[in-house]
Amino acid sequence: MAPTSSNIVTGGRGKDWIRWTVSVLLGCCIGILFFYTTGQMSSYETSYPRAFHPPAPVKNSTANGETNSMQSSLYKGSLEFFNKLPKVRVPSINCAALFEGIEKEVQNAKSLMKSSPKKIIPDKDILNDASNCDKFVRDRQYIMSTLSREEEEYPIAYSMVVFKEVEQVERLLRAIYRPQNLYCFHVDKKSPENFYIAVRQISNCFENVFIASKRIDVQWGQYSVLEADLICMEELLKKSRKWKYFINLTGQEFPLKTNLELVKILKTYNGANDIEGTVKRRNMNRFKDLPTPPYNITPMKGSVHIVASRPFVDFVLNDPKAKEFHEWDKKAGIPDESFFTTLNHNPQLGAPGAFTGKDPETHPEKKPFNTRFKNWGDWPFDYPCHGKRVRMVCIFGIGDLPLLMQRKEFFSNKFYLDYEPLAYDCMEELHYNRTMAAYMLPFDNSYYKNLSYVRNHVKVKW
Template identity: 45%
Template sequence: MLRRWVRQVLCWRGSRLLRQRLFLAGLFLFTLLVIVARLEAEADLWALESNTLVLQAGFPAVAVNSSLSAKHLGLRLTPPRDVITTPLIQPRPKMAAYVAAQKQKWLKTYYAPALRQGERTPSCQKLILGEEEEQQRGLAFIETHERLEKPPSAYIEDTRNCSRFIRDRGYVMTATAEEREFPIAYSIMMYTGVEQTERMLRAIYRPHNYHCIHVDRKSPEEIMAAMRTIAGCLPNVFVASKLNAVYWATWSSLEALIFCMQDLMAVSGAWKYYINLTGQEFPLKTNLQLVRILKALNGSNIVDASTDPTRTRRWYNNFGPPHGIVPYKGMVFVMACRGFVDYVLHNQVAHDFLQWVRYTDMPDETYFPSLNHNPHLKVPGSYKGPPDTNALTKPYLARYVNWNTNWKDGDGRYIFRFPCYGKRVRNICIYGVRDLPSLTSRKELFVNKLYADYESLTFSCMEQWLLNMTVAEYAGEVHFNTTFYASLDIVRNKVA
């Protein structure tokens, strides 16, 4: 019957017209699919271009003065610009040699994959420079070499001898006078992944900085024990005095940050800036570069905010906020001057607002953005200009985070959407080997997120790159330009 129907249709005198219409409809659908694919590709390209032209305006912020150093760091050689006239510091060859020795200890880990005869580990320098052949080699290497995670029990055993733990793990226990005179306070929230958290801690650690670790009370006891023994071995590292069970988008997330703020304020009056981290992040700047950037900020805070009206639903079930505060939504990651933290902990206005946000959705994404963008409160380091993050005038530099969203600033730029060559988990990019060229050329100060067990060469190469940069700094071979940070609108329009 089907054959008869097809034959009748084909033989029908109007079948030619029908075939023409079907052909045109198919051509239209094909053209539409091509246009959609092209628009998506252009959106990604626009995201990349806006980042390159705006967030990296004047790149490189880092310039090196020898082709040997450029190759070692995985940087393209660029002569210093007019604003870069001297090395970051005067050469300190002994410090450079010390950090270079520490790097070798970072690379000597018993859980590294075993190599077959005649086989070599992929070159991080080539991966950072984006050499396609090496990228393919690196991905194949990851597929054929299992990486074993260092278990919490191994850390508990290793930290029985603290001096040996510090020595064998390659912690950098030295710093310049400029670094020592500008301590940074960190809070680190973690639930799992002792090894990755410890490696991130090692990357940011300096004995004169202060590091508070909040371990989720839901974490297994072995994880809790491992983090306590690690903290017990390192000067100025401690587990928060109060711990709670952290649940996403609830008051518990903000409360955990407050616990560490309280401890950090109590432990020292010397630190200058506060930075909150999680165990799945990594620095994109050396400690000395962080100090220079934070100095350039001159007491201003880096806090994201949005006035998007669709975000207000998270407050719909609450009464009006106190003290005339206009609430804003933003990222939870902040870089705040000490005065901001003091205001949070000791000002009654901040206390009243803290009680208000505790009855809203995602209070951790409301509290800091709102305090920083209501200038009538006169919060130290807060911002007097338009609250919204803007890729040109108010870029969000606390974190390089890559969301697969269509969030745009007022000028139509994608502010958190970039090409992702790793994988996406709940829309967030988990960076992979092919993201290394981007990661090592960003102006943001930290990256979110890296997984040590996903394309593990990515994390290892970031470690090598960071220490190579530190070695080159101390050798006087790196020039760093902070003009971009000093000229930000948040600096020019901060509340004193």
């Protein structure tokens, strides 16, 4: 309660009045600053979402006519739910209808993309914009607040291996950026100079974003794919002791979960690693010219994309057994598809968070791979592709949005900005709206809590 004139006196109560006045003024300043950094309208002309406008809590009618706060999951895919999210919208299209798969809106979107093809913003233009960091951060509405104590106390480290199209790289960074997290860019050595300089300038706008000191020429199928991530891993470990989990990304992906959701899931993981693994689908020809692996190791096959605890990252880089296997694996065919997964699925090595269950095979139901949703068109990652396939992988289009909205994975791969770009725009809209709605809706972690690798893993000492 505010002090009245009758209790404004000298002594202790006078000091109370001063403290109350200062606290009110400080609170107002903080509120204005938060609006300025996360909600100010931008004049920058592009298709990414504008200011956040958090909605009032959504009400549902119960059987007896009473109203309760919405208890539905964040993954509910109804138009009614989507339309009650914060009013951030992609211009000229109804993303809510596209997420519902409504054919009329799908055709409208296809017609719009045909009549008005997207013009990718040149790298040099983004470089020019980023030369004024304050304006760049403000206009693109980066979230410069930790948003919650829970997120502040559970930072995440990212490596981002990138090589082209600064616009898409910057939009990915903006979607996942939080000041408490840590981000390492590895820029391919063969990337155009304008691309490298633009990424460097963007990184200079943030204290917690940096470019790896060593750049290499990344070639598919070669050791360099793995090496780029290892370079960032090592520098992330040295930069900060605070982060809890590591996630590696490329520039053509987009999050399916908000930062708050990721934190809640990773806390549920409690040190477990989320790494694909298979013995049945591995290609033994990749190891045919190699000696027997050390430490009675069974070589595995899996994705280079991982979600791993900090102690696992430390083990990968510094444990003598991991180093010896690293030297062995470097000579294998496509070593990035055998390194992380082998360390994670040979628990006799003692890697923190490694899987200790009986069956290491990745399976959509028994042992799902939640790090990445990547539609290969082949079991266990076989789904209809409404976009187009490039080297088997589905490049997502607007017809894939209903499926993407329902996925439980952390990130989706992959998107091309020059192919059905409204799909990426709508994913961006959904992600930004969910970011704000997440603080008003409950999160059910039972699916993640019951995963086999969460229940069966080498315990982690944080």
